[in-house]
Amino acid sequence: MRLLGTTTSLLEEFSGKNIPKYAILSHRWEDEEVTFQDLQKVQTLTDIKKKGIGKIMGCLKSAASYGCDWVWIDSCCIDKTSSAELSEAINSMFSWYQKAEICLTYLSDVQPGVLCDPRGDYGGQDLSFRRSKWWTRGWTLQELLAPRHLMFIDRYWGSIGTRNDLSKIVSQITGINGPHLKNPRAASVAQIMSWASKRETTRTEDMAYSLMGLFGVYMSPLYGEGENAFIRLQLEIMKISDDESIFAWSDSSNRGGGLLAQHPAAFKQCGSIIQYESDPEKPEFSMTNKGLRIEAHI
Incomplete structure (x- = not known):
């Protein structure tokens, strides 16, 4: 330092x-x-x-x-x-x-x-x-x-x-x-994302890199990856957290589709979403090469 x-x-x-x-x-x-x-x-x-x-x-x-x-x-x-x-x-x-x-x-x-x-x-x-x-x-x-x-x-x-x-x-x-x-x-993942939803960075990638510390994750910055940086951030969060609120986003303009948001703006309505830590039936999930794998009671 x-x-x-x-x-x-x-x-x-x-x-x-x-x-x-x-x-x-x-x-x-x-x-x-x-x-x-x-x-x-x-x-x-x-x-x-x-x-x-x-x-x-x-x-x-x-x-x-x-x-x-x-x-x-x-x-x-x-x-x-x-x-x-x-x-x-x-x-x-x-x-x-x-x-x-x-x-x-x-x-x-x-x-x-x-x-x-x-x-x-x-x-x-x-x-x-x-x-x-x-x-x-x-x-x-x-x-x-x-x-x-x-x-x-x-x-x-x-x-x-x-x-x-x-x-x-x-x-x-x-x-x-x-x-x-x-x-x-x-706070829940969705709440933290909502705090960032109206903020801006000069470089697209920094929108993700600026949030790493709040989630306690570490990533190598790769300037030039664009919006993929935010996808990478969410994948890293999923490795250490079972907070399902990461899927609570909503964005009709999401061009890439899929389960993960492309920008914190998709979480702008999620400020009141909380997670229940004591839920004994909380599902486990992870992202694989074939997509989301989730185990839950039906």
């Missing part, structure tokens, strides 16, 4: 038990983000002339204010020219967000003045918070749910409120209820 020093502004690699306390950034990618290669070319951050340098500097300062000497930022802490490193990062990302001291969730399109009201009584000030594009991105779903502690930050790096403080409005925006905000893996 490569981390950026909040005081040194230098990258350093850590592994295993040697990983120090760190903050982690959640944000929406915009124009001129600072990359790993950019940091390799300069002596100091001030030598970087990209627009994204302001985000890096703000993140370092904010992380330091929470007592963290290190921070992880996806745009510049991953060498994306290395397919092996990118694969490791994608498969480790949920864990990295989960283990961070704090997740700084930077909403660049939210102005200062959005106030947290623990009672859940929100006025017009929360409109820009609700309308932030951060809520529409595929990768930010796991970034919302994985961290132990999450602070929402406005465009000038002022604190808006924590995920816990703002749980009511976060639930309204995302459709994720309070208990699942704290323990997302307690």
Whole structure:
């Protein structure tokens, strides 16, 4: 894991038990983000002339204010020219967000003045918070749910409120209820898919890869496979889960047919579908080279 020093502004690699306390950034990618290669070319951050340098500097300062000497930022802490490193990062990302001291969730399109009201009584000030594009991105779903502690930050790096403080409005925006905000893996497969149903990713494959951590599965990313990535994700889920809600989707435009959905959007009406863990007659199922094999009482 490569981390950026909040005081040194230098990258350093850590592994295993040697990983120090760190903050982690959640944000929406915009124009001129600072990359790993950019940091390799300069002596100091001030030598970087990209627009994204302001985000890096703000993140370092904010992380330091929470007592963290290190921070992880996806745009510049991953060498994306290395397919092996990118694969490791994608498969480790949920864990990295989960283990961070704090997740700084930077909403660049939210102005200062959005106030947290623990009672859940929100006025017009929360409109820009609700309308932030951060809520529409595929990768930010796991970034919302994985961290132990999450602070929402406005465009000038002022604190808006924590995920816990703002749980009511976060639930309204995302459709994720309070208990699942704290323990997302307690939800059914269909429910988790429904949370992602209205989100988007720049690359088709990332819609699947961004959900792996929430389901506790691991896959090698294969950019170029298109919608097949989401099929692969469902097959991997079936290997570790007997939750039949994976078949609860509905999509009249499903071009490929078959038992598996082609996109999380097919689960958009599945937010209330739960699974009954105590059912003694729960059927076993698996996918074979001839199709679905299921054993059930008739």
